[in-house]
Structure formats: structure tokens, C-alpha cells
Amino acid sequence: MLKKLDEQVKKDFKEYFGDRDYGVVAVTGEDAIRIFCIRTTNLTDIARLKHGLTPLSTVVLGRTMAGAILLTTLVKHATEQRVLLRIEGDGPAGLVVAEANGKGEVRGFIQNKHLELKSKVVNGKKKFDVKSAIGKGTLTVVKDLGLRTPYESSVPIVSGEIAEDIAYYLLKSEQIPSAVSLGVLIGEDGKVQAAGGFLVQPLPGAKDKNIAKIEENVKKLPPMTELLTSGKRPEDIIEQVLEGFTVKVLALKELSFKCRCSKETAEQSLFLLPVEDLKKLIEEGGAEIKCNFCSTAYYFTPQEIENIIKLKEKEPQ
Numbered sequence: 438m439l440k441k442l443d444e445q446v447k448k449d450f451k452e453y454f455g456d457r458d459y460g461v462v463a464v465t466g467e468d469a470i471r472i473f474c475i476r477t478t479n480l481t482d483i484a485r486l487k488h489g490l491t492p493l494s495t496v497v498l499g500r501t502m503a504g505a506i507l508l509t510t511l512v513k514h515a516t517e518q519r520v521l522l523r524i525e526g527d528g529p530a531g532l533v534v535a536e537a538n539g540k541g542e543v544r545g546f547i548q549n550k551h552l553e554l555k556s557k558v559v560n561g562k563k564k565f566d567v568k569s570a571i572g573k574g575t576l577t578v579v580k581d582l583g584l585r586t587p588y589e590s591s592v593p594i595v596s597g598e599i600a601e602d603i604a605y606y607l608l609k610s611e612q613i614p615s616a617v618s619l620g621v622l623i624g625e626d627g628k629v630q631a632a633g634g635f636l637v638q639p640l641p642g643a644k645d646k647n648i649a650k651i652e653e654n655v656k657k658l659p660p661m662t663e664l665l666t667s668g669k670r671p672e673d674i675i676e677q678v679l680e681g682f683t684v685k686v687l688a689l690k691e692l693s694f695k696c697r698c699s700k701e702t703a704e705q706s707l708f709l710l711p712v713e714d715l716k717k718l719i720e721e722g723g724a725e726i727k728c729n730f731c732s733t734a735y736y737f738t739p740q741e742i743e744n745i746i747k748l749k750e751k752e753p754q
């Protein structure tokens with residue numbers, strides 16, 4: 438797909454996607470500069486509901502999930518290849534993890550579901566202190582390309598605002614200079630009002646003057662949340678970032694919160710427990726295994742745990 442982004446194409450996208458979450462990959466016609474712009478409002482609100490998150494926890498996880506989706510630019514489009522983004526800081530947020538695949542499916546969790554820090558007021562708007570919530574530590578990206586060993590690389594957290602940290606990772610570990618923007622806006626009712634982001638990067642051969650022009654465009658841009666709440670869609674934001682260039686659409690991607698867990702994966706984690714512990718669970722009347730990534734609970738009756746013990750005993754020692 439290589440379509441010039443014009444009014445008709447924008448109308449088609451609006452009709453097709455409506456209010457759903459999606460991403461657009463585009464390049465400049467004149468030069469090799471690529472952008473991936475996403476809207477993740479619904480999937481961020483789903484994560485909030487599944488995990489029961491406070492507004493600040495939602496903002497931190499929402500930015501991390503959007504970041505993981507943007508990082509799927511490192512894996513093959515429309516495949517099960519995955520990118521996992523892990524942020525381990527010393528701030529009150531604790532561990533924050535998000536995993537996205539080439540098909541646009543994302544899942545994630547934040548250790549501290551009930552983060553509450555004083556929000557600052559900037560230009561009359563409430564601004565959550567994500568930086569203090571994260572603190573200092575490391576950002577790790579694990580790329581699972583379906584090979585035997587996933588590729589893993591870490592960088593120190595340089596900002597704590599997440600977008601800058603992802604840009605730092607891309608520069609240091611992947612040698613890709615890029616501009617990353619992320620934003621999550623929470624309404625008075627605690628629901629996610631807008632969420633999304635973009636990643637713009639020059640590809641080999643991009644001219645310096647074109648890169649400079651785009652840097653200038655990015656600097657002029659209002660915050661991501663402001664763009665989205667003013668009704669801008671990913672393709673509109675792309676037009677603004679790539680202002681002064683012809684824009685061609687490379688790919689479209691529907692985005693959704695989707696976890697890979699199942700009763701089988703929960704059973705596997707029970708299977709790893711020593712028989713003694715399993716017997717204890719039977720005495721307690723069963724077990725509940727909760728998935729970290731989506732907070733879904735799987736129940737196991739004493740009879741089911743009994744069967745797991747039988748299977749374990751059949752296993753060669």
C-alpha cells in the first residue's frame with residue numbers, strides 16, 4: 438500500500454475506523470523519513486478498567502503501552518513478532534511492562550495500580566508527574582522475532598517521561614535517531630479522554646535539511662493530548678509533522694488491548710509449583726491464578742489441582 442495522503446484518503450480512514458484505535462505508517466514522498474502515528478484512547482481505557490488503575494497509574498501504563506506499539510516498528514508488520522518494553526525505576530510506580538506485536542495487539546501492567554502524586558498545573562491544565570512516578574533506573578526492550586533467543590537491550594532511564602527514554606533507547610541501542618511523542622489525558626470522571634503518540638525517524642539517505650525541517654515541525658506541535666482532544670486523527674497529526682512534504686501512506690493498523698493468557702497458561706504456572714504447595718492449595722479449597730498482564734483470574738478446583746499433581750508425578754524426574 439502506497440497511497441498519497443489527500444482529503445479523499447482521510448475521509449476513507451475516518452469512515453473506516455470511526456472512533457476505534459488505529460495507527461498509520463507514512464513516509465515523505467521526497468525523502469526517506471518515516472512516521473508511525475497512533476491513537477490508543479480505547480485500549481488505554483480498557484487497561485485502566487481491567488487493572489483498576491488510578492489516573493496517574495493509567496497515564497504511566499498508557500504511555501508505556503503506546504511506546505511498545507510504536508516500537509513494533511522494529512519488528513515485521515502484521516506478524517506475531519513482539520516487542521516488550523520494561524521500565525524498572527526506583528519511583529513509586531514500580532515495574533511497568535507493555536508488550537505489543539506486529540498485528541497491533543498490546544497488553545501491559547503497572548506494579549503500583551494506585552499511584553497518587555500531586556499533579557502540577559501547567560498552563561491551567563493538570564499535568565501528572567510521570568517523571569517522579571518512574572524515578573531512576575533502566576529501560577529494557579526485548580524483541581521476540583520468533584527465533585530461539587529473543588534480543589534484549591537496556592539503557593538507563595534518562596528522563597522518566599517515557600517518550601524521551603524511548604528515543605534515547607532507539608538512538609543508543611538501535612542507532613536510529615528519532616523523535617517520540619506520547620500522551621494520555623484523563624477526564625474529570627477518571628476515564629481516558631485521549632491517548633496516543635508518534636515516532637518519526639529518518640531512514641538511511643535522508644537529507645539533513647529535510648530532517649531539520651521536520652525537527653522544526655515537531656517543535657511547533659502542541660502536546661499529543663491536545664492534538665487528539667481537538668479532534669485530530671493520526672493522519673492529521675502526520676500531516677502536521679510532515680508539513681511541507683508530500684505524504685504517502687505505507688500501512689494501516691487496527692490497535693487493540695489483547696492478552697495471550699488462557700486457562701492453559703495459568704495451569705502451566707501451577708504445574709511449576711512443588712507438589713507440597715499444590716497439596717496446600719487443595720486443602721485451601723482451590724486456587725486462583727491471576728494474569729499479570731490483564732488481571733484476568735483463572736480458578737482451579739481441588740479436583741483440577743489433583744489432576745495437575747497426577748500429571749507431575751508422571752513426568753520423568
Ligand SMILES: [Zn+2]
Nearest residue numbers: 696698728731
Ligand atoms: Zn492475561
